[in-house]
Amino acid sequence: MHRTVFKSRWLPYALVAPQMVVTVLFFFWPALKSLQLSLYRVSPFGDKSTFTGLDNFTKLLTDPAYYASVLNSFVFSGSVTVLAVVTALVLAGLATQKIRGLVIYRTLLLWPYGIAPAVAGIIFLFIFHPAYGILPYFLSFVTAYDFNWLLKGWVAMALVIVATAWTHLGYNIAFYIAGLLAIPASVIEAADVDGAGPVRRFVSIVFPLVSPITFYLVVLNMVFAFFESFGVIDAVTKGGPGQSTEIMVYKLYRDGFIGLNLGSSGAQSVILMAIVIALTVLQFRFAEKKVTYR
C-alpha cells in the first residue's frame, strides 16, 4: 500500500508522546506489576509473597474446569461479536435511509448504549427470570418447554450472549452510521444507473466501503467480549448454573478481585492476553487483506 507521508525528524515523536506517556504510566507499569504476580503466591494484603515460578500456570493448565471456561469464552465472544456487529449493520443501514425522523430513530437506537452495564444485567434478569420474568411468561403460552436458565446451562449462555450483545449494540451502530453517511450519494446513484438491485448494491458497493469499520468493530467487539463483559454475567448468572457461563475474564475477576488470589488471576491474565493477542494478530494478518481502504 503506497502511502504518501510527510517528512520530519521530530514531529512524529512529539505527536505520539502524550499517548505514549499515558500508556506507559497507566498501562504498562501497572500491567507489568500485576503480571509479575503470576509467578508468585501472594497473600491478600501483600505481606507474604513466595516465588513459585510457573506453578500458577501449571495449576490452570491441568484443570479441566479452566479449559471449560476457555471454551465458554470462545463461544460467548464469537456469538456476541457476530450478533452485535451484524445486527448493528442492518439497523444502521435502515437508519441512514432517506426518510424523515432520522434523528429520533437514531437516538432511540443509540440510547440503550448509555445504560450502565450492571443495570442492563438487572433489567435482563427481570425479563428472563423463570419466576417473574416477562419472557418466560409469554413463552409459556407458546411452548411447554421450561426455559429455566437457573438449571439449564445453554439457556443461561444464550441469555448472557443476548444481554451482552444488546449492551454493545449502540456502540457498533454509532460507528456504522458514521461510516455509512460518509459514502457519497453519487456512488449509490451511479449504481442505480447501472441497474443493480438493492442486495447486489449492498454486497458489491456498500459492504466493501464500510469494511474498514467492520474490521474495526469485529476486532473491538471481540476484545470487549473477552475482556470487559463480566458486568452482565456478574449481575445475572454469576457464572452459573454449574459453570456454564463462567468465561475466562469472569473467572479471573472472581479469583483475583473477590477471592484475592492475585497470583492465579495474574497467570490467568497472561494466558488470556496471549490468546487474544494471537487472535488479533491473525485478524490483522488475514482479514485485513480483505479490507478495502481505498
Next chain:
Amino acid sequence: MPQTKPSRRSALTALVLVAAVLLVPATPALAKTEIQFWHAMTGQLNDAVNSLVRQFNDSQSEYEVKPLQKGNYAEALTAAIAAYRQRQAPNIVQVFEVGTQTMMLSGAILPVYQLMKEQEIAVDWKDFIAPVVGYYSKDGNLYSMPFNSSTPILFYNKDAFQKAGLDPTKPPQTWKQVEEYSKKLIASGASKCGFSTGWPSWVQVENMHAMHDQPFASKHNGFDGLDVELLINREFGVKHMAQLAAWQKENVFSYGGRRGDGDPKFLSGDCAMYMQSSSLIGGFTKAATFKWGTGQLPHYGAPYKHATSIIGGATLWVMKGKSANENRGTARFLKFISDTNQQMWWHVTTGYLAISNSAVKNLEAGYHFKKNPDQFTAFAQLTKGTVTPNSQGIRLGNFVQIRDVIEAEMENIFAGKKSAKQGLDDAVAKSNDLLKEFAAANKQ
C-alpha cells in the same frame, strides 16, 4: 504615577510569606479527629448506618466518624487492601463473615479486644450472644465487632396454608412435615411449589450441618488450623442433598438461584415456604401482598441433635497503623454501637440481630417481640438450641470461592447432571484445593 520597580528582596519576602501561609497547614485549635469508616451497606441499610453514625457524632465532640459506602463486600475489602498498601487505610472496615480468616491472618488488623484493652474501655464481653461472637473470636477473645448479623429462618405463606387446609399458625418443624405440607399445598393449588431457599450454601449446607451437629469441615470447622478439609460429602450431607434433588423433581423444592435471587418465588406466591436470612423480615413486610409468618428452620429429628444455627453477615475490623488518638475514637465508636440502647435501635430499625443478651432482654421487656413475634424466631434459633463445636461457626480461607464451588455443584445436582454424592465429592475436591492454596499462601 511613577512606576517604581519593586525591589527583588521585598518581592522574595512576599513570596516566602505567601508560600508559608499556603504550604504550612493551619491546625485549627478544636478540630474533630476524623475516623474513616468504610462499609458495604446499600439502600435502606445505608440510611441506617448514616443515622447510627450521626447519633455517635452528636453524642460527643472530640471525634467525627465519616461513613463511606465502598461498593459491595468484595469491593470494599479490595479497596481497603489497596488503600492499606498505600498507607491510606480507613480506621474501620466492614468485612463479610466469610472473610474472617483472611482478616485474622492478614497482619493488618488490630483485634477489638486488644484495642479496648489498650484504650482502657471496659466491655462486658460475657453479655454478648455466644453464637454471634463465637464466630469472630480466637481463644475466647473477640477480634472484630459484630455489626450486622442474621441467621436463616423459615418464612411461610399463611394465606396459602389456609387455602390448603393447613393450620396457618403452625409452621412445619421437621423436614417430614415440610414434605407433607408441600404436597398438600401443591395438590390444593394453593401454590406451585412447596419451598425454595436463598443463599443455597449458607442455608442448606452450612446451617443444616450446624443445626444437626454435623461437621462442615475438619479441625473443628477450621477454627483449629489451616490444614482443613471439607466434610460435606459424608452421610448427612449426601442425604440432605439427595433429598433436595428428589424434591426438585416433584416441585416440593424449587431452586431459585444464588443469594437472594429466590426471594421473588416466595413474594409472588409461587412457593409457599422459603428459607432466607432473618434480615429479610423488613423487606418482606413491605413487599408481600399476603399474610405470612416465620418459624425455625426444619430439622430431621432423631438421631441428630438439635443444635443452634450459625450466623451470617459482617463485622467491623479495625486497621493497624493508626495514631493512638484515632484508635481512641474508634474504640469509643465501637463501644457506642455495642451499647444496649444502640443495639436495640439497630435491631428495630434494620432487623439485624442485637448482639447482647441485655438488649434482647430489654426488647422482650418492651413487648417488642410480642408486637413483632417474627423477630424473635431468629434469637430463639440461636439461643434455644444446644451449642456444640459444630455449630459455633465456620472459619475457612478462600471461603467466598468455596461457596461458589458448592453452589455450582448444587446446580449440577439439581439439574440432574450429577448425583448428590458425585457433586458433593467434586465440590469437596475443589474446595480442598482452595484450602491448600490458602494455607500455603498464609504460612505462619
Next chain:
Amino acid sequence: MSAVDVARMERAGVRAAVTDAPRRWRIPWSALLVHALLIACIAVVVFPLYFAFVISTQNIQQVVQRPPRLLPSTHLPENYVEAWQKSDMGLMLRNSAVMAVTVAVGKIVISMLSAFAIVYFEFRGRALCFWMIFVTLMLPVPVRLMSTYEVIGTLGWLNSYQGLTVPLMASATATFLFRQFYLTIPNELAEAAQLDGAGPLRFLFRFLLPLSWANIAALFVVLFIFGWNQYLWPLMITNTEAMRTVVIGLEQLIPRSGTDLPTWNLIMAGAMMALIPPVAIIIFMQRWFVKGLVESEK
C-alpha cells in the same frame, strides 16, 4: 470505473456540488417499508429500557407480582424524588459529567495526534508504538486495578479529578479508529497539500479534521458514555462523598448483600435519571454526524 474509484475521487476533493441535505444512500424502497422495519427493530431493541421505565413507575408490591405488568403505573413522582434524594444525584451528576467529558476529549485529542503520526510518517519505532498502544486493550481491568491504584497513590492523585480521569485515557479505541479512517483518505489529498506547501500540522487541521467530524461525533458519544458508566475505578479511587459519580450512587441503591430486598422501582428510577445526560449527548451529537459532509471549505 468502479464505484470505489468514484468514492476515491469524491474524497480527493473533486467533490460533487455541496448539497444542503445530508448525504444518504437512496434505495428505491417505499419509505413506508423502511419506517415499518425501523419501528419493529427499535421496539425489540428498546423494549428492555421501556420495561425498566415501567418498573420505575411501580411500587414494590407491583414489581414482584405475576403476571408482570407492561403498562406504567402511577408512582413515578415519588420514586424519582426518593431516588434523587437517596443518592444525592445533583452532585454526582456534576462529577460524572466532568469525568466523562474530560475522558472523552482527552482521549480524542491524544489519539488523533498519535494516529496521524503513525499513518502519515515513517519513523523508527512506528510499528512498536502502534502495537504498544493497541495492547492496552488486552488487559482486563480487574487485574490492573490494584497496581494502577498504587501508581496513582505514588503520584499523590488519590481522590482527585486527575486520578479519576487520566488512567481512563490509556486506551486504543480512538487511535485505532482514526488509523482506520486515515488509511481510507486518498493519497492525492496529502500530495496536493504538500504541493501547496502545507506542512503536516496544517494538513491535519485544515484537511483531515474537517473530514473527521462524523467519526469524532461517534467517538465522543461512545467515549462519553464509557466514562459516564465507569464504576470500579471511581469506586476505588474516591474517598469522599464529594467526588462520587452517578453510577456509584446508582449501585448504592442495589443491595448486593442478598439480605435486603432490592427496591427495584427506586433502582430503575435512578437508572433512568442516570441515562438522561448520555441521551442528551446522543441527541446533541447527531448534528455532528452530518457536519463533516456539508463542509464547503476549499
